[in-house]
Amino acid sequence: MAASQASGTYFDGLTARPHPVTLRLTDRLEIVGRDISVAWDLADIVAGETPPPLMRLSVVGESARIEFTDEVFARAVFVLCPDLYRPEARDAGGRWRLVLWSVAAGLSVLLVAIYGVPALAVRLAPLVPDAIESRLGAAVDGQIVNILGDPPACNDAPAQAVLDRLVARMIQGRGLPSDLRLTVRRHAMANALTLPGGRVIVLSNLIAQAQNADEFAAILAHEFGHVVARDPTRSLIQATGSSFLLSLVLGDLTGSTIIVALGQAAVSAGYSRDAERTADDYAVTMMEAAGGDAFALATMLERIAKDDAKDGAKDGSKRNLTNFLRSHPFTAERAARIRALASPGSAGRRILPDEDWAVLKRICTKAAPATEP
Amino acid sequence: MHGRAGRTGLIAFDRKAPGLTGIAVRGFLLSLITFGIYRFWYITELRRFFWSRTLIDGSPAEYTGRGKELFLGFLVALAILIPLYIAIFVASISVPALAPFAGALSFPILFVLGQFALYRGRRYRASRTFWRGIRLGQDGSGIAYALMAAGWWLLTLLTFGLAFPFMRASLERYRIDHTLVGSSRMSSTATGRSILGPWLLFYSVALLPVILSLAVAFAGLGFAIPEDLLVERGSRTILNPAYDSVTKTAIGFSVVGALGFGTVAGVLLIPFYRARETKAFMNAASLGPARLASTLRAGQFYWPYLVYFLSLIGFVLLILVIAVLLGGGLHLAGSQSGMHIAIALGTIVLYLGGALLVAVLHVRLIQARLWEAVATTTVIDDADGLDAVLASSRAQASGLNEGMADALDLGGAIEIGL
């Protein structure tokens, strides 16, 4: 074939000086100009990315370049040079491999966040030193109180005395942490929260909703079950780890997520089904040992479930027992299990005399009016 | 002055940028399905596009960086940052007295680290840039730059922002003076004085009212923040009710008003300041005898921003209309779950479509049009001086630190442009 020819500019890779040259395609690419006579092997030539019609050629691994705008010559180069666009072709192939790998990596981090972190948290929670755990508890306590809108602590003296006696009787000889701290706060929500480091917060509406001392005590016993199992610490580690991993994948690594997780973990406190069962078992044993009605927890759970169903029917009514339910799911199943476990002899027993229960129910009367949401 | 009129070299960029939309769409979608990991390859592709379409004195620039390098840098940065975050977290848990200061403590560390990463990221970009077969480079110390930036920011804060243009010029001089094309060093004569005017205009309209109103409020309270201005209520800190009357009148209205006005004025004036600063800094840069000369006008910066924001507002309005319609649809659908799923799916598709549109508009309008404005208004005086540029045998810089800038989430840290 006739040799294609075009004029172009040669840069020797040593200086930026442009050299006008004539380009000639034979079995090699000949570059000829004043003081310049170079020939490149066609197989070594690669084209750079440039806006057409400008074309820039070079040899793999060398810094000399030629630039030209002749489109006929460009087509001839395209036909004769086998590896002209090899780097781009390699990139395009690599792109799909990359997409596959990163989807796989992202999914694996997701799976680790959902399944791996909880498994890890179970093993890590018992290893957290008590001192750290109680500091964590203090930090979370402050946050929770803040989130709840600063509900005032209730400590009507006679009621507090009854409560202290009740708790002392329940935990006697059961190996609960010595720094167990139970506080009652005035709040329209009926809920009890267990925080790391043996802190239990009872919101006053829970006491109001309980129909007798045993129902209230049973819920305390259930929360003590979470304390013994260190569920709050585990759930905190789990939520922190998972959100950290997720934020890592999603690219936000400002560290703020850790702080948010602290609060979220404790408020939602959604423990696993197993953790709830264990806490229920613990509550049954504790209630029986303390001379209370082991069926009370089941009664309370069933009433919650019923109220909740009613709420669903007429939406808008603010029945607050649902709060407890939301953080303590699987109600019907749990109630049945408790009934099966409890010894029939405990049914109908009272953990407190009625007059003591009446005193205890007034624990929040002296507290400053709460800022109720 | 040599007395002879040197040849003027042009810088060109095709504003139509054919192919750019495809890169942006693909980059956005692949980043989405790869949990964002593709962004390093996307940004690499964007850079290759912008570099190769920018013709400096007739020759296009070349970008030879790889997405893999940025990704590895990101991983290494995580390996450095995660222990740092954990250390800060553990410290604030185990020393409760430290907890309130954890944020204040970690900020300077992360700021200096971020400036270091920005400087080293620029070094990486320079070392992956070729022009006429000659590799660019950057020397100088990332640590020195980071400390300099920290010091300047401190001074800027202490002078209520008046030192800002001097900081900008000083950092620009450091960056440009350490930029090499081959073995030729660029140099910058940027001065704070050359951008003092635009800055003072921005300052007096957008910032001064805020600062003054704060000062007045301060003076109204007796030139001292009263110790009992904030009181503990339960575990929360609130404004002392005793200051209600003062706070409501003096502080409240003036500060809120000034803040609102300052924000609007700031948004409107930022393109003006940016354009003037870019022009001044361009005019100050030279490479040997070849000097850059810019005729950039602020209007060329406003236009892309205006179109971008108008399209964003238009899109938000469209979303609102559709949301209202959807709300009506939901109401009508009642408890038909099939309808609910359809509406939820529609919302997701709409949201993703909107995000895609915004991403494409950002690349096409903000990045490409601003790039074009700067490139095409800049010429090279005495362009023959470029011929003297010699290649050098410097090793190329690693991409590790640009990954760090990304991990630190420095807004747009992975930049397009040097």
Ligand SMILES: [Zn+2]
């Ligand atoms: Zn529970």
